Amino acid sequence: MVDGLAYAVMALALVATGWGVLTASLNKAPGQAQIIFAAVVELVTLAQSVVAGVRIALGARPDQLATTIGYLVAIVVLLPVAAVWALSDRSRFSGVVLAVAAFSVLAMTLRLQTLWSGGS
């Protein structure tokens, strides 16, 4: 796909996952830095989807085109929805909610990488 961006997304998402689990295990609600970090993860994820979308528009054809497009769209929805859900009832569990979303972004990016390389 876009290897550099994908690795960045996966690394950032991994940190966000760990951060969420950490604050939850310390019995703390997510702090402002953590929320901003999640926003950064979202921005890089969005960049990944946009770049991949442009490549598809320019003629790139991953193995399963429809599935790939589905992943590229769904992956950018996760973190914003999770953030709203997490922050509307702030507790230690808000961190776990963010971690669940961030881990899903990580898993979906891995799957996107496989889908993308499977075709070529």
Next chain:
Amino acid sequence: MADRRTQTNSGPGRVLVAVYGVFALAATARAGVQLATRFAEAPVAYLLSAVAGVVYILATVTLARGTRGSRRLARVAILVELAGVLAIGTWSLFDPEAFPRATVWSGYGSGYGYVPLVLPVLGLLWLSRSRPTDDTGPRTA
């Protein structure tokens, strides 16, 4: 207004709703793609895929609402989910041809780290643990 601690959508319940939400998205998107592009290949498997998506959406929404009425609906959805993952999981073992990674429930959800197998159990446990304390009183849906 029920005590917050007794509702399905507070405390650890928020995490449960989040995980259900992820699976609602995953199962529905997957079914949508399958039905739109390859329906003729395996209609039964792909329709079951769509059923899984609807069940996850229902469970997500009802657990997130957390009212008495939605608790009952949530229980039904989660029981269907449990039956689904056990039935499809077993079926996919005996007839792998019918389920080439076709649903989130194939292989008991092995493609999703077996979360689909664990999730309904956690859901039912959470429903019983978060039961309103005034459950013996008059019921208002």
